[in-house]
Amino acid sequence: MSKVLIDAVGLRKYFPIKGGVAGRTLGYVYAVDDVNVKIYKGETVGLVGESGCGKTTLGRVLLDLAEPTAGVLFYNPEDSVSNKVSELYKNLKTNKPSELKKEEKKLVEEAKKADVYRNKKRNREFRKKVQIVFQDPVSSLDPRMLIKDIIAEPIIINGVPTEDGKRKKIKGDELLNYIKEMIGEMGLNEDHLFRFPHEFSGGQRQRIAIARAISIRPEFLVLDEPTSALDVSVQAQILSLLEHLQQKYEMTYLFITHNLAVIRAVSDRVIVMYLGKVVEVSRTDDLFANPIHPYTQALLSAIPVPDPERKRNIVVLSGDVPSPANPPAGCRFHTRCRFAEEICTKEEPKLEEIKEGHTAACHFAREIISGQKKPAEAPKFSN
Amino acid sequence: MEDVLVVKNLKTQFFIYEGVVKALEDVSFSVGKGEVLGIVGETGCGKSVTAYSITRLIPDPPGRVVGGEVRLGNLDLMRNIKDEARFVQKKRIKIKHNYRVIRNNELFFNTIRGKYISMIFQEPMAALNPVYTVEDQIAETLLLHNRTRLLKIMKSASGHLSELEKWRDGGEIEIFDDELGEEIDKIKKTARGVESIRFHQDLLIEGANGFSKKMQKYEEMLKKSIEHDELEDRLLTDPNPTTQQEIIKRLAKESKKVNLIKMSKQMKRNKKDPLLIEGRRESFSLLESVDIPNPRGVLKSYPHELSGGMLQRVTISIALANNPKVLIADEPTTALDVTVQAQILKLLRDLQDAIGTSIILITHDLGVIAETCNRVAVMYAGNIVEMAEVKELFRNPKHPYTIGLLQSIPRVDDPNKTLKTIPGNVPNLINPPQGCRFHPRCPFVFDRCRVEKPVSIEVSKGHTVECHLFSGKVNAE
Ligand SMILES: Nc1ncnc2c1ncn2[C@@H]1O[C@H](COP(=O)(O)OP(=O)(O)O)[C@@H](O)[C@H]1O
Ligand SMILES: Nc1ncnc2c1ncn2[C@@H]1O[C@H](COP(=O)(O)OP(=O)(O)O)[C@@H](O)[C@H]1O
Ligand code: SF4
Ligand code: SF4
Ligand SMILES: [Mg+2]
Ligand SMILES: [Mg+2]
Numbered sequence: 001m002s003k004v005l006i007d008a009v010g011l012r013k014y015f016p017i018k019g020g021v022a023g024r025t026l027g028y029v030y031a032v033d034d035v036n037v038k039i040y041k042g043e044t045v046g047l048v049g050e051s052g053c054g055k056t057t058l059g060r061v062l063l064d065l066a067e068p069t070a071g072v073l074f075y076n077p078e079d080s081v082s083n084k085v086s087e088l089y090k091n092l093k094t095n096k097p098s099e100l101k102k103e104e105k106k107l108v109e110e111a112k113k114a115d116v117y118r119n120k121k122r123n124r125e126f127r128k129k130v131q132i133v134f135q136d137p138v139s140s141l142d143p144r145m146l147i148k149d150i151i152a153e154p155i156i157i158n159g160v161p162t163e164d165g166k167r168k169k170i171k172g173d174e175l176l177n178y179i180k181e182m183i184g185e186m187g188l189n190e191d192h193l194f195r196f197p198h199e200f201s202g203g204q205r206q207r208i209a210i211a212r213a214i215s216i217r218p219e220f221l222v223l224d225e226p227t228s229a230l231d232v233s234v235q236a237q238i239l240s241l242l243e244h245l246q247q248k249y250e251m252t253y254l255f256i257t258h259n260l261a262v263i264r265a266v267s268d269r270v271i272v273m274y275l276g277k278v279v280e281v282s283r284t285d286d287l288f289a290n291p292i293h294p295y296t297q298a299l300l301s302a303i304p305v306p307d308p309e310r311k312r313n314i315v316v317l318s319g320d321v322p323s324p325a326n327p328p329a330g331c332r333f334h335t336r337c338r339f340a341e342e343i344c345t346k347e348e349p350k351l352e353e354i355k356e357g358h359t360a361a362c363h364f365a366r367e368i369i370s371g372q373k374k375p376a377e378a379p380k381f382s383n
Numbered sequence: 384m385e386d387v388l389v390v391k392n393l394k395t396q397f398f399i400y401e402g403v404v405k406a407l408e409d410v411s412f413s414v415g416k417g418e419v420l421g422i423v424g425e426t427g428c429g430k431s432v433t434a435y436s437i438t439r440l441i442p443d444p445p446g447r448v449v450g451g452e453v454r455l456g457n458l459d460l461m462r463n464i465k466d467e468a469r470f471v472q473k474k475r476i477k478i479k480h481n482y483r484v485i486r487n488n489e490l491f492f493n494t495i496r497g498k499y500i501s502m503i504f505q506e507p508m509a510a511l512n513p514v515y516t517v518e519d520q521i522a523e524t525l526l527l528h529n530r531t532r533l534l535k536i537m538k539s540a541s542g543h544l545s546e547l548e549k550w551r552d553g554g555e556i557e558i559f560d561d562e563l564g565e566e567i568d569k570i571k572k573t574a575r576g577v578e579s580i581r582f583h584q585d586l587l588i589e590g591a592n593g594f595s596k597k598m599q600k601y602e603e604m605l606k607k608s609i610e611h612d613e614l615e616d617r618l619l620t621d622p623n624p625t626t627q628q629e630i631i632k633r634l635a636k637e638s639k640k641v642n643l644i645k646m647s648k649q650m651k652r653n654k655k656d657p658l659l660i661e662g663r664r665e666s667f668s669l670l671e672s673v674d675i676p677n678p679r680g681v682l683k684s685y686p687h688e689l690s691g692g693m694l695q696r697v698t699i700s701i702a703l704a705n706n707p708k709v710l711i712a713d714e715p716t717t718a719l720d721v722t723v724q725a726q727i728l729k730l731l732r733d734l735q736d737a738i739g740t741s742i743i744l745i746t747h748d749l750g751v752i753a754e755t756c757n758r759v760a761v762m763y764a765g766n767i768v769e770m771a772e773v774k775e776l777f778r779n780p781k782h783p784y785t786i787g788l789l790q791s792i793p794r795v796d797d798p799n800k801t802l803k804t805i806p807g808n809v810p811n812l813i814n815p816p817q818g819c820r821f822h823p824r825c826p827f828v829f830d831r832c833r834v835e836k837p838v839s840i841e842v843s844k845g846h847t848v849e850c851h852l853f854s855g856k857v858n859a860e
Contacts, residue, residue, distance in 0.1 A: 231809075
């Protein structure tokens with residue numbers, strides 16, 4: 001397998017809920033709660049889950065665009081370091097940073113040196129190598145800036161990589177020529193550089209946003225629902241553009257979307273989230289052919305297939321997703337799971353490798369895939 | 384199959400500063416009884432404008448239905464649309480409205496909408512009023528469109544007075560006030576076979592005599608209300624335009640008398656209005672019918688307190704409260720997650736099986752179409768370019784646009800599919816392409832396409848295509 005590019009361990013992001021007279025913290029939204037993510041060089045990892053499950057937050061925390069509540073992030077790590085710290089975090093018992101034991105805190109300290117979040121120098125390097133593209137090409141482009149300036153901005157700040165692996169700042173004609181080349185690659189033309197964002201269609205704006213993101217030649221690109229606001233015919237254009245760019249510039253993608261058909265088309269591996277937790281990680285083909293986690297099974301079964309002659313067996317989930325401010329104890333899916341048993345309400349299932357290259361967090365994963373455990377008519381513990 | 388709604392040559396335009404947006408060029412289709420017709424197409428192709436034109440919700444200005452027919456039963460909803468406005472060609476086109484005709488038509492459409500044709504929207508919030516509880520909103524629609532139903536319930540309740548009194552005297556029902564929630568549960572439990580009994584506090588408090596006076600008033604109302612309903616139904620069944628016109632006049636006169644808007648205002652002021660109370664109670668059973676868990680809690684909530692899926696269930700319950708002939712659902716699941724979408728689509732199918740309403744389901748998602756619809760109309764730039772039974776369309780797409788669309792969707796069931804793209808963008812509808820509006824993007828374009836608009840051709844039974852490739856004069860191969 002190729003080399004690890006991103007190794008994030010024990011990521012947590014809790015948003016405080018303020019209220020009351022003095023703006024006290026009344027509780028937390030557990031948007032991302034103890035998540036480990038490994039991303040390998042050159043691959044496309046799909047991150048999927050329903051709205052509010054924490055995809056965007058995870059993407060932002062991974063790029064250090066949002067400060068994590070806890071966790072460490074290694075970029076291009078030496079294997080030994082990340083393994084050691086991974087072990088530590090796997091064995092942590094608590095969710096609350098304040099409850100970390102003393103020796104645990106100590107180990108966390110040790111990780112600091114390699115940690116992108118804490119080591120300033122590493123952080124600076126990291127920021128030049130990662131970029132993000134957002135869903136909404138309208139609000140992510142400054143309406144008062146010319147396209148040329150929009151694309152130039154990150155280049156002026158970060159420079160561009162040179163042959164010898166360093167970076168250099170460019171300006172003037174060199175910068176303009178560089179931008180012209182970029183925009184051509186995006187399927188737009190030079191005239192477009194001297195216009196404003198509102199003069200473009202949704203698909204064109206997304207091309208501009210992509211041009212801006214890859215202008216500094218990032219190694220790692222987070223795409224947060226990049227085609228969700230677009231029509232299918234335009235979506236197909238953008239997806240093929242992204243594929244082309246990835247090959248040409250050897251980028252690694254984290255592709256966030258709620259659209260499972262898109263996930264299947266673009267990604268090598270998939271991470272499935274539910275209520276702030278990763279519930280399943282697998283190679284794409286295996287995930288779609290043999291989903292393990294009951295939530296993934298329901299999610300996959302719910303996708304409408306554009307083939308009227310194919311009758312599917314839809315697992316219709318009952319009720320709504322619970323609030324991430326007050327997630328169910330034990331397995332967070334237990335209120336809607338038709339396989340749930342007593343233990344699911346008490347003990348949180350760990351993410352375990354169930355078969356090669358396929359991990360899931362479910363107490364009954366093995367029984368479910370072997371067919372030994374049958375679903376009940378309705379969830380036992382719904383309330 | 385009997386056609387419930389027939390749309391012919393519908394043409395809608397928007398008269399804006401930049402020019403005339405020719406949003407619908409020439410749209411024709413029909414919906415059969417109990418059928419789900421899908422309308423699919425990309426953003427801006429005119430799906431919503433089609434829905435709004437049928438229900439007359441096109442904002443005017445700038446929009447106008449400028450021609451066409453919409454037949455609901457025997458009645459053409461657009462029969463006098465031409466009298467509503469004249470167009471004066473100056474430097475730009477000016478519209479001269481005839482407000483008297485417009486106002487009368489508006490009154491008339493208040494009857495049609497919500498009673499015979501209902502709509503649900505992508506954003507359920509848009510259909511709900513943020514400052515009223517769900518309960519009050521459902522009660523209000525019932526009161527506006529289905530007084531007969533409420534009055535009948537009240538009447539039947541009075542027949543059970545003696546039973547109610549017995550329960551009360553036996554201590555089985557204790558307190559009576561407006562918030563009858565738990566009491567109803569108790570009664571349901573004790574009353575076994577008579578779950579359907581509805582009642583209101585006046586009945587028990589005032590006793591049979593006091594109540595009978597009131598009931599007289601309500602029976603009077605019930606009689607009128609039934610007459611009114613019959614009149615409205617005749618409007619759709621009577622084939623004679625002159626009689627139709629007379630009925631419309633009579634209905635207009637009546638609805639001016641009963642002034643619905645004033646009534647609903649009064650209703651909100653007088654929370655104790657028995658009809659309103661009855662409407663509130665009825666809203667409980669409506670919510671139960673759309674599988675809402677904890678209906679009582681939901682009834683007391685304000686829209687912003689509910690999730691998108693829950694809200695959409697509420698709007699569906701309101702839309703179907705009056706068993707409309709046609710339900711138009713404009714992207715009802717687009718804003719929802721797939722698992723919630725699955726819930727809502729299942730609900731729509733189940734309800735349709737139960738009450739037989741015809742549904743026009745508008746979506747940009749071919750997957751939703753494949754799973755939910757009997758027939759599909761594919762729209763492009765203000766025209767229906769292809770229409771067929773759903774299986775036929777997916778198996779045997781004919782129009783170059785339909786083919787392109789099908790090839791551009793990623794398939795969760797077919798990972799190896801290579802996505803094809805349709806080059807270019809949807810055209811600007813102020814200056815749409817001449818001839819076939821798809822011609823600048825069409826891989827099969829030939830000379831005729833650039834000058835002549837293709838007409839609808841039936842390529843096989845029930846499968847029509849608007850494309851010159853199929854007009855016979857040119858060999859399609
Ligand atoms: N800045 C914020 N402040 C408070 N809560 C937030 C913030 N951003 C996201 N959340 C909450 O965190 C949860 C996860 O949100 P998000 O990561 O945006 O989910 P997704 O991208 O999967 O839809 C949601 O409940 C959301 O309301
Ligand atoms: N209020 C309006 N003013 C001007 N043009 C409008 C208005 N509403 C819709 N249109 C135009 O009508 C066309 C069809 O729009 P619509 O029916 O909303 O498309 P969709 O298929 O996405 O529902 C679009 O080109 C749109 O620009
Ligand atoms: S079986 Fe238990 S652990 Fe597995 S998903 Fe269901 S509730 Fe969670
Ligand atoms: S009429 Fe001509 S341009 Fe239009 S779809 Fe058919 S072949 Fe293409
Ligand atoms: Mg998001
Ligand atoms: Mg629309």
